[in-house]
Amino acid sequence: MRQARPLLALTALALTAAATADKVGTPVPIGIAVAQTSNTALLGQEQVIGARFAEKYINARGGINGTPIRLVFQDTGGDEAGAINAFQNLITKDRVVGIVGPTLSQQAFSADPIADRARVPVLGPSNTAKGIPQIGPYVARVSAPVSVVAPNAVKQALKLDPKIKRVAVLYAQNDAFSTSETGTFQQTAKDQGLTVATVQKFLTTDSDFTTQVTAVLNENVDLVIVSGLANDGGNLVKQLRQLGYKGSIIGGNGLNTSNMFPVCQQYCDGIIIAQAYSPAQPSANNQLFVKEYTAQYKKAPPQFAAQAFTGVQVMVDALKVLDHKKKLGDWELADLRTALNTQILAGKYNTPLGPISFDKDGELQQQSFYVAQIKMKDAKTGSFVFLK
Amino acid sequence: MTELLQNLINGLAIGSVYAIFALGYTLVFSILGIINFAHGAVFTLGAYFTYTLVVGQFENNGLIKGVNLFPAGSPFHGSAWAFAAAAVIGALLSGVVAVIIERLAFRPMRARGADPLLALVSSLGVALVIVNLIQILVGAESYSFPTDIYGDLKPALILHVGGKLVVVRTVQVIIFAVSMVLLLILGYVIGRTRTGKALRAVAENPGTASLLGISVERFIVITFFLSGFLGGLAGTLVSTAFSVAGPYFGVAYGLKGLAVIVLGGLGSIPGAVVGGLVIGLAEAFVPAQYSAYKDAVAFALLFVILLLRPQGLLGRLQIQKV
Numbered sequence: 001m002r003q004a005r006p007l008l009a010l011t012a013l014a015l016t017a018a019a020t021a022d023k024v025g026t027p028v029p030i031g032i033a034v035a036q037t038s039n040t041a042l043l044g045q046e047q048v049i050g051a052r053f054a055e056k057y058i059n060a061r062g063g064i065n066g067t068p069i070r071l072v073f074q075d076t077g078g079d080e081a082g083a084i085n086a087f088q089n090l091i092t093k094d095r096v097v098g099i100v101g102p103t104l105s106q107q108a109f110s111a112d113p114i115a116d117r118a119r120v121p122v123l124g125p126s127n128t129a130k131g132i133p134q135i136g137p138y139v140a141r142v143s144a145p146v147s148v149v150a151p152n153a154v155k156q157a158l159k160l161d162p163k164i165k166r167v168a169v170l171y172a173q174n175d176a177f178s179t180s181e182t183g184t185f186q187q188t189a190k191d192q193g194l195t196v197a198t199v200q201k202f203l204t205t206d207s208d209f210t211t212q213v214t215a216v217l218n219e220n221v222d223l224v225i226v227s228g229l230a231n232d233g234g235n236l237v238k239q240l241r242q243l244g245y246k247g248s249i250i251g252g253n254g255l256n257t258s259n260m261f262p263v264c265q266q267y268c269d270g271i272i273i274a275q276a277y278s279p280a281q282p283s284a285n286n287q288l289f290v291k292e293y294t295a296q297y298k299k300a301p302p303q304f305a306a307q308a309f310t311g312v313q314v315m316v317d318a319l320k321v322l323d324h325k326k327k328l329g330d331w332e333l334a335d336l337r338t339a340l341n342t343q344i345l346a347g348k349y350n351t352p353l354g355p356i357s358f359d360k361d362g363e364l365q366q367q368s369f370y371v372a373q374i375k376m377k378d379a380k381t382g383s384f385v386f387l388k
Numbered sequence: 389m390t391e392l393l394q395n396l397i398n399g400l401a402i403g404s405v406y407a408i409f410a411l412g413y414t415l416v417f418s419i420l421g422i423i424n425f426a427h428g429a430v431f432t433l434g435a436y437f438t439y440t441l442v443v444g445q446f447e448n449n450g451l452i453k454g455v456n457l458f459p460a461g462s463p464f465h466g467s468a469w470a471f472a473a474a475a476v477i478g479a480l481l482s483g484v485v486a487v488i489i490e491r492l493a494f495r496p497m498r499a500r501g502a503d504p505l506l507a508l509v510s511s512l513g514v515a516l517v518i519v520n521l522i523q524i525l526v527g528a529e530s531y532s533f534p535t536d537i538y539g540d541l542k543p544a545l546i547l548h549v550g551g552k553l554v555v556v557r558t559v560q561v562i563i564f565a566v567s568m569v570l571l572l573i574l575g576y577v578i579g580r581t582r583t584g585k586a587l588r589a590v591a592e593n594p595g596t597a598s599l600l601g602i603s604v605e606r607f608i609v610i611t612f613f614l615s616g617f618l619g620g621l622a623g624t625l626v627s628t629a630f631s632v633a634g635p636y637f638g639v640a641y642g643l644k645g646l647a648v649i650v651l652g653g654l655g656s657i658p659g660a661v662v663g664g665l666v667i668g669l670a671e672a673f674v675p676a677q678y679s680a681y682k683d684a685v686a687f688a689l690l691f692v693i694l695l696l697r698p699q700g701l702l703g704r705l706q707i708q709k710v
Contacts, residue, residue, distance in 0.1 A: 037520065037523065037528075038636060039528070039634055039636050041523065041528035041634075042528045042529060042530070042634060044528075045449055045527060045528055172680075173680045174680070198676075198677070199677065200676055200677055200679070201677065201678070201679065201680035202679060202680050203680050203683070205640050206680075207626070207629075207630035207631060207633050207637065208398075208402055208629070208630055210394075210398045210555065210557065210560075211394075211395075211398060211672065211674075211676045211679045212676055212679060213555070214394055214553060214554075214555055214676070215676035215677070217553050217555070218552055218553055230529075230530070231530045231631070231633050231634055234530060234532075234631070235530070235532075235630050235631050235633070238532065238631070239630075242535075242543045242544060242557070243543075243544050243546070243555050243557070244544070244546055244555075259529050259530070262447070262529055262530060262531045262532060263529075263530040263531070263532050263631050264532065265532055265534070265535060266535070379534060379535070380447065
């Protein structure tokens with residue numbers, strides 16, 4: 001009997017621990033699953049900066065009604081397996097209330113169903129491919145789909161040069177978002193009465209584009225549209241210009257980052273880019289975000305950082321509403337995750353992207369989109385100039 | 389006709405890089421009978437070393453963001469000779485790194501008589517550590533060399549043949565010429581000098597070479613240094629043509645190099661050259677609209693050739709006396 005007492009005490013302790021383990025932790029843990037390694041880290045590191053900035057910014061303003069937040073980072077790498085692993089860790093080990101991630105649409109198609117089955121809300125910070133919100137009821141995104149953003153760039157290019165008739169389209173075929181985006185670009189080009197003279201494929205891992213560029217030069221096109229990521233896209237633009245292409249160039253969403261400047265240097269000049277975010281967006285919220293971000297990082301926030309910030313902000317704003325209903329510490333974790341998902345979809349948010357909300361599927365409803373043109377001051381420094 | 393000419397130029401340029409990259413693999417394999425998977429990371433380092441010398445700083449991310457090696461301007465920037473000096477120093481530093489890798493990843497395994505597979509896994513571990521270290525230090529961004537690194541050379545020669553364009557990039561000519569010169573020098577060193585003879589003796593039979601007074605350990609170090617030098621220089625050549633495409637850009641070349649040496653014949657130096665050129669040309673002749681499949685084509689070619697010649701193009705069949 002005397003021996004049984006410690007055993008009973010231990011059992012009671014374990015049960016208590018299990019019961020409290022189901023409660024929401026403080027500071028409130030929010031998962032960030034983005035690419036910190038692999039080629040995709042180029043985009044992921046901007047998202048890490050944006051999310052860390054959000055954590056500091058939000059906690060400095062009282063967190064969730066006085067309760068601080070804690071971001072839990074898991075590296076997804078650049079592939080599907082890495083994203084799945086990161087999601088599983090965040091859900092079961094780190095016990096987060098929701099996840100902002102992953103970086104690539106390709107990863108989202110594999111990892112989001114895991115969160116959906118576990119009933120953990122996911123906000124895609126940069127997943128722009130078709131079909132992401134339809135993965136499941138717990139999946140939403142703060143990144144506008146390419147079908148909405150891309151056509152603006154083509155229209156703007158035609159405004160700048162109405163003589164454009166023939167188009168070459170190039171895209172990274174091993175990237176889900178690029179293949180989705182190029183479909184939109186090609187359709188828009190046809191809708192605008194342009195001739196798609198050639199469609200060339202490449203890989204995000206490619207660096208030699210002589211074959212594609214020569215094929216483009218032989219077609220005498222007036223416009224080249226590139227859907228890829230910063231490394232390959234920047235390289236492709238550089239080689240196009242080096243080999244004598246003088247017409248207009250449109251870059252897709254993957255090229256919407258200042259990380260491209262060191263790659264194509266002065267050859268980046270003039271690229272037209274459709275954006276889901278612009279530092280020039282005039283809302284008070286965005287201007288405050290830009291001011292504080294610039295003070296800390298000595299450059300205007302890039303789109304991927306702004307979208308990661310927005311993802312965290314949306315989660316926090318939704319949690320604030322739930323906290324008013326019942327203190328977060330009193331929630332069971334599973335109940336809070338479900339309530340958080342419902343609240344995310346129900347809310348309206350003033351973010352750096354402008355006013356946003358979601359439809360019943362979790363698709364982003366964003367009011368403002370932008371088209372920018374890259375202007376290079378010299379070989380190293382450039383900026384995205386907002387086109388009216 | 390124009391397409392044939394264009395593909396030939398593209399294939400020879402990239403194939404010659406594959407060849408000097410694969411030579412590093414082959415040298416180590418012929419001496420130790422193991423594949424050094426860290427060779428791709430050394431290739432990447434070569435590019436980063438040279439870039440650091442030419443530009444002096446990394447501006448975007450990483451621990452050494454903003455640290456400028458040459459506040460008054462880099463002495464390695466502005467003329468073809470200055471750049472060549474930076475490329476050679478970059479390659480020498482890569483050679484030193486390869487020697488360190490030998491000390492850390494291969495020698496302890498050899499001392500314990502470990503299975504060659506363990507050394508291979510160990511080198512893979514070293515490769516990942518190096519790649520991640522690069523990312524921690526300088527971030528994941530790509531960097532391009534300044535466009536005027538060769539001085540006033542025109543970026544490309546554009547020929548009009550039969551109404552179509554044939555483009556020869558200056559950098560392609562430089563890559564091909566440098567690669568060929570290097571291959572000739574290496575061929576001479578290995579075929580005609582005492583060091584080369586000693587290297588071949590060690591490769592043939594380390595035990596007998598040791599009995600003849602050849603310091604096997606010393607020649608293993610020389611082999612790794614040469615291998616790192618070639619890998620680092622290949623990294624610089626590729627990155628001047630395209631860009632220093634992030635810390636992971638050597639990984640794909642590592643796999644390609646492996647295909648090259650298997651195709652050419654494991655341990656065969658002329659085989660590495662022929663294999664490199666064959667893979668480069670095979671990739672170049674994939675039609676432009678299908679060029680995203682060029683890796684698949686290269687490996688399919690490897691598969692077909694190995695079915696016909698299991699020892700590779702210039703390899704020798706292993707004859708076992710029983």
